[in-house]
Amino acid sequence: MHYDVISADGHVDLIWLPPDLFTRNASAAFKDRMPHVVEGPKGPEWVSAKGAKFGLVNGMGSAGREYVPGVIHRSDRMASTGLYDDGKKGIRRLTEPEMRLKDQDRDGVQAEILYGVLGSSGRLNDPEAALEMLRIYNDWLHDFCRAAPDRLIGLANIPNYNMEDSVAEAMRCAKRGVRGFDVANRPDMTPLWDPFWEPLWQCAHETGIPVHFHTIGGRSPDYSKMPQYVVRRVQATHITSFQMHMGYMLMSLVFSGALERFPNLKIVIGEAGLGWIPYVLQHMDLEWEDQFKDLDLKMKPSEYWHRQCYATYQTDPVGIRLLDLLGEDNVMWGSDYPHPDGIWPDSQEFLTRELSGVSAEARRKITRHNAMKLYRLSN
Known part of the structure; x- marks a missing residue:
């Protein structure tokens, strides 16, 4: 496959999956606890x-x-x-391989890294059933990507309630060739500085499969008792600060020492943007030098970023101006298809405008080479 542009951040949303996927494939014990479709006031939900x-x-x-x-x-x-008109007719462009590839072509993209069912396991509020749900999704994703394995690169969705279950699911998916683990992120997730994560770090280190944390923001505010004019203020604040939540996760990961203990561990921060990262790297270095050299780190915090971490973005002209601090080997572009804060189907326009000031080599790395190397793709 010849790649000109790879989107390192695309999505398979639960609401575009086959309506009976989970109920059809769940074991008898979980069938009634699975996501399913009913008729709602605005249509099927x-x-x-x-x-x-x-x-x-x-x-x-x-x-x-x-x-x-x-x-x-x-x-x-x-x-x-x-x-959306197609969606109302039951035409699932996101989750039918031929249609998905046509939407890649429309955007000038030859492949996508696919994050899936964002936040759904937490929303289910049923940890046992969530594990079953994610297993079913991972099986569906495996079959979906087999239709075009050089263009559809799915990330196995890994649960995060019980680490024994998490590692078991990660290894199950690794044995059949998955290219990445996508941890089912949620606002109340165990912090990354906690030893709870050690078995997953070791699994990823030994398999060489990168671990992904996609931004979902912090906990949503309770709008129920707010006047509408206040709701709009709070919504604007929550949406605008969405990606900042990932700063804490990056700091927690680095200061945990996991990247020191497991040098083959690769971490991807999905759809979190770029512009905030150089400040966080600089500030971690400052605090480490000043008062935290007793931590299990043999290098500056920023050096672990450059050695083992990646970030994806869809549009971030400020971040691109800081590329010398971020590292051109640590950045991957993605369209965020089909989310409303993404840039599909106008990706080429954005790429031309925002990367006009970088070298041809840096553009190649950001738009395809870094993803090809990380996910073992070849031209």
Whole structure:
């Protein structure tokens, strides 16, 4: 396969999966606890027995919101391709391989790294059933990607409640050739400085398979008792600060010493942007030099970033200006298809504009070479 552009951040959202996927494949003990589709006030929607709501069937973004014209510009642009109209007709462009590839072609992209069912395991509020749900999803994803293994690179979704279960699922997926582990991130997840994570770090170190943490932001505020004008202020603050939550995760990981103990461990921070990272690296170095040299680190914190970590972004002109501090080997571009904060189907326009000031070699690394190396792809 010849690659010109690889999107290192694409999505398979639960609400675009086959409606009976989980109930059809769950064991008898879990069948009633699986996400399933019911008729709602705005049409078919995904729910669970414990009251979880995953969103409208084939809805907008990972939360399956209703598409309303004129509210979000990028959603309007996606709607102009017929994406949501097709969804209402039951045409699942995200999760039918031939249609997914056509949407890659529309965007000038030859392959995608696929994150899946964002936040759904936490939303299910049922840890045992979540493990079953993720196993079913990983099996479906394996078959989906086999239709075009050089263009559809799926990340196995790894649970995070019980580390024994997590490692078992990671190894099950590793044995059949998965290219990456996507930890099912949630706001109340065990912090990365906790020894709880040690078995997963060791698993990833030994297999060489990168571990991914996709941004989901902090815990959503409770809007129920706020006046509408206050709600809009809080929403603007929450959405704008979404990616900043990943700074704490990066600091927790580095200061845990995991990257020192496991030098073959590779970490990807998905869709968190770039511009904040140089400050965090500099500040970690400062504090380590000043008062934390007793930690299990033999190098500056920033050196572990450059040796073992990656970040993906969709549009970040400020971050690109800081590329010398970030490291051009540590950055991967992604379209974020089909989320409303992404840039599909206009990726080439954004890439041309934002990378016009970098070298041809840096552009090659950001748009394809780094992803090819990390996910073992070849031209």
